[in-house]
Amino acid sequence: MSPTHRPTDVEQAAQPTGLMDLLGVAAVLLEADGRIDMWSPQAEELFGYSGDEAVGQYAAPLLLDAGARDAAIRLFAEVMETGRDWAGAFPVRHKDGGTRMVEFRNMRLTDNLGDHYALGLATDRTVLRRVERDLALSTRLVTQAPIGLAILDTDLRYLVVNPALASMHGVPESDHVGRAFREVLTGPRFATAESAMRQVLETGVPVVDEQVVGRTFADPENDHAWAVSFYRLEDHHGHTLGIANVVVDVTDRYRAAMKADRAQQRLRLIADGSAGIGTTLELGRTAQELADVLVPGLADMVAVDVLDSVLRTGRTDVGEGPALFRALAVKTAYPTRATQALVPPGHLTAYHADHPAAQCLRTHRPLLITHLKGVDLDRVAADSAAARLLAEAGVHTDMAIPLIARGQVIGVLGLARARNPVPFDEDDLALACELAAVAALSIDNAVLHQHIRRAAETLQRSLLPRLSPRHPGLQVAARYRPAQAFSEVGGDWYDVIPLEGDRTVLTVGDVMGSGIPAATTMGRLRTATSTLANLDLGPDQVLTHLDRITQGLDPYIATCVYGVYDPHRAQLEVASAGHLPPVLLRPGRPPELLDLPTATPLGVGGVPFESTTLALGPGDQLVLYTDGLVETRDDPIDARLGRLLELLSPPHGSTEDMCDRLLEQLRHPADYDDVALLIARAQRLA
Structure with a gap:
């Protein structure tokens, strides 16, 4: 126009x-x-x-x-x-x-x-x-149907609403008429439905059984679900009149589906907890595994605390005054300042008497706080500053679960939700208790392992010599590293024994097995070796006597390399009992594995030992080690020995530096075997 x-x-x-x-x-x-x-x-x-x-x-x-x-x-x-x-x-x-x-x-x-x-x-x-009947039927359906029916104009303003829909919305029919869709349904989750209606008005393609979940004035505290359908209305000439809205309340079905989904989620969490908690006997890792399972599947924030008395002495007796807890793990589902309200891992804290952790310790029972108010936040926080941080983060529900092992509370598991708007319920409490029971057993085993490890390591180190850094004609360095097995010690040893005439015994051995019994056997053999060395016997004779002694320590056997260095002759007399070959380093030449008659391990018996004499002049170095340095579960021993020779290639630092480098490059902290390492460098006599 x-x-x-x-x-x-x-x-x-x-x-x-x-x-x-x-x-x-x-x-x-x-x-x-x-x-x-x-x-x-x-x-x-x-x-x-x-x-x-x-x-x-x-x-x-x-x-x-x-x-x-x-x-x-x-x-x-x-x-x-x-x-x-x-x-x-x-x-x-x-x-x-x-x-x-x-x-x-x-x-x-x-x-x-x-x-x-x-x-x-x-x-x-x-x-x-016919028109009358259709009109009467339409009127009856609109007014008496249990499903919600509405007609909206092209601006999405209500023209007609039946009683069922008015009841769902919690808004009278008369208050619908003339108001826009989003004026009646104000929640943000209804924006998608509004967008769908505009699309239907534009294209004419209906939307059928689209699920909408939200809250209305009829029940503003709880989610409801509806299956909604939208149809474009047209007159006899095809002109758009508006949109018809058909709403079916499917809240029961939605809640049943949510309940089934939560049940499946709980089963998954239990399965994950059974498989993922207690994979090692390392205490901090076990606590972190518990936190990893719970976040974000069950909680937004988790803290795992254990009684400090349990960690120090293995007992739950906290004595007088408030109990001291040591934080082992903290995890949140997303970055939040609320982390500052939680005790960092490794730190000690004493909770006030009303704190959930203190209550769990007294009662041996879990605590569920469905809705946290202002006073409750002061109760669950370590102090007022922490309470403010929790309030700012939106923490609104909390659980505390005692970690019970051997009938005693050894720690407390704390859980909270902030971004997740659903409060904890009894089902959540039951699930948390079940996972806490699994974790408590693993944590208790880890604590027991820690105490046994300390005792065994103390024994092991007490049985090893305290070396003087210098011996006549030698510069010596040695290291012992315990294994990461249950007892974390084994039967590896080294020794440097001074003899008359400026001679020095250099020996390394390995009792097969681990734990306190292996360490005890190692101590016996080391004592016997020191005694035999002072009898001025040759290496083959010393090994023969040690073989007989080891047979009396059944069922243990051991490998050993024993050498005597004479600085005046610049000679090393050495013999081996089933042990890995030492490495000889000479200036200007590549490292080499000594080809010694290895014989059989000590304790086997019946096979003679043989000594070998070789030159060891100033600047030459001898590297003695046990199999824990080079053996792994996955690599061939030849490849690992080759790697050892590579690391021993020139240039060389001090013997101390060489020990540290070999352990750093060849040894993994989680290796299952212990290591004894001894490096001796020949020097001119003063």
Whole structure:
């Protein structure tokens, strides 16, 4: 349309609704004597007579049978005489000979000359009844259906709402009309439904059974779920009228599905806990594994604390005063300042008497706080500053679970939610207790392991010599590293024994096995070695006597390499009992593994030992080691020995530096075997 064009009256008129077309209303104008003066096209369709056939004819003889004709004439005369309207139905004869029931509306009209006419409006009663039934059915469905029904205009403002939907929304029907969809359903999760309705208005493609979850004024504290369907409404001419909204409350189904999902989640957490907690006997890692299982599957924040008395002495007796807890693990599902309110791992704290941890310690029972208020935050926090941090983070629910082993509380597990809006319930408490029971057993085993490890390591180190850094003609360095097995010690040893004539015994051995019994056997063999060394026996003779002693220590066997260095002769006399070959380093030459007669391990018996003599001049170095330095579960021993030679290639630092480098490069902290390492460098006598 051009800018200068002015719309015509026809263009300005509103579009018809199409209802009149649906009813097919016919109009007939009768003169005062009953003759037809005007005949509409709808009348032609309804009665079958054309305008030429009907105009000028008397209406009653043309359309009515004799039985109805007299009654119709009397009613016509009454309308013309009194001017009152009349409505009713008559059986009308169609041009084709059939009869149909037609409903009439008759009224008197007067022209400017004062002459009277009768206007008759007629429609097929069958069509009218059908429309009536449809309207009644629609009305009944809208008002009495248990599902929610609404009609919204193209601006998504409510036009009609049935009682069921008004009840779901918690807003009266009258308060819906004229208000926008998002004015009634204000929650952010209804924005998606609004977007879907606009898409349906635009495309005409309906949305069927789309699930919407949210909260309404009817129940603002709890989530409800609805299956919603949207259909675009159009009139008889295809013009968009608005949108129909059909809503079915599926909250029970939604909650059942959520409950089943939570049950599956709990099963997964239990399975993960059974498989993922206690994979090692390392205390901190075990506590962290518990936290990893619980976050974010069950909680937003988790803290694991253990009684310090349990860690120090293995006993739960905390003595007088508040109990001291040591934090072992802390984890949050997302970065939050609330972490500052939790005791960092490794730190000690004493909780006040009302704190959940202190209550669990006293009662041996878990504590569930579904909804945390201001006072409750002070109760669950270590202090007022921590309470403020928890409040800022939005912490709203809390659980404390005692870690019980051997019938005693050894620690406490704390859980909280902040970003997750759902409070902890009894099911969550039961799940946390089950996982805490698994973790408590693993933590108790880790604590027991820690105490045994300390005792065994103390024993092991007490049995090893305290070396002087210098011996006649030698610079010596040695290291012992315990294994990461249960007892964390084994039967590896080294020794440097001074003899007369400036000679020095260099020996390394390995009792097969681990734990305190292996360490004890090692101590016996080391003592025996020191005694035999002072008898001035050759290496082969010393090993022969040690073999007999080891046979008496059944079921243990051991490997050993024993050498005597004489700085005046610059010679080393050495023998081996099933041990890995020492490495010889000479200036200007690559490292080499000594090819010694290895014989059998000590304790086997029946095989003689043989000594070998080789030159060991100033600057030469001898590296003695046990198999824990080079053996692994996955690599061939030849490859590992090759790696050892690579690391011993020039340039060389001090013997101390060489020990540290070999352990750093070859040994992993989690290796299952212990290591004894001895490096001796020949020097000129002072």
